[in-house]
Amino acid sequence: MSARRKGDISYQVVRSRRATADIIIERNGQVLVRAPESIPDERIEDMIEAKRYWIYQNLAEWRDLNATRVLREYRNGEGFLYLGRSYRLMLVSEQSEPLLLKNGRFCLRRDLVDEGAIEAAKAAFREYYINRGIERITQRVNYYAPKVGVVPRDVDIRELGNRWASCSPNGNLAFHWKCIMAPQTIVDYIVVHELCHFYYLDHTDAFWNEVDKVIPSYRERKEWLRVNGAGLDV
Incomplete structure (x- = not known):
């Protein structure tokens, strides 16, 4: 670059x-x-x-x-996204895991915030999304790969900077951990988008043709991601 x-x-x-x-x-x-x-x-x-x-x-x-980017605070009642739904944050004192989603709330260990280490709280959310993303997104890749007609080698969830996902020449897929904050329909769009890059590396009409074969409503999902993507953050 x-x-x-x-x-x-x-x-x-x-x-x-x-x-x-x-x-x-x-x-x-x-x-x-x-x-x-x-x-x-x-x-x-x-x-x-x-x-x-x-x-x-x-x-x-x-x-x-x-300009409408959401700046979330790590305090009781703040909303954090998972698969398109907002869950209220509850700071807890006794919990073995740094972060859990239970009883309709994100339960975050209070000591991560009390120490003023906001980065530790953010890291707990990132780790949670990565772990859930590996399971959920791999499942969706396995579901859609036969429909697209490709065979990916590996699926990884990690920090990807300004990209939602990437497809390597040798068939490995990587997805940004923030993807799992979006609704399932948007996750599916991102998955199919990357699988179609097995055929075309660019975004020509031929590429979008492949996406359209699997997700005819891809334009609406693409637009949702464009408008709401800035809000998918911790």
Whole structure:
């Protein structure tokens, strides 16, 4: 990945074995150009210039969406998401596990907050989502892989920065731990999206055709993720 600038637009370039180039706005507001290895730098600069108005529009929209980002506090009654549903937080004193979901509430060990170590409380949520995600998302991958007609090798749940998921050339799938905060229908969309990348690495019409075969309502789910994705955080 290399950092570039064209006038007032800063962007990153990622080259791969893909056939075509495109421009996306990452979830952190970064402009990313995904390009074939053979495309010259001048062509990429021409793309940025040609898409300048589109980039301005999408960055403005990104700022509007992220203005409503939810800042959660680790106190009794705060809501935390799991599979699209909000569960109230309850701080507890006696509990062996750092975090449990029981009786309709997220029960977090009080000492993680009392010590002022908010990072420890966040880590407890991340670990919880990773553990639940391994089970739930692997199950959905196993369900949808035959429908897509592919055979993935491995499924991992981890921190992926600004990506919801990734598909490696050797067939390994990785999903951001935040995915498990979304409703099941959105999790399914993300799973099918990545499985279809086994056929196409880019987002051409042919790729979306494959997604449409399995999830005809993918446009609504894609839009939900675009609008609500900033709220999937701890």
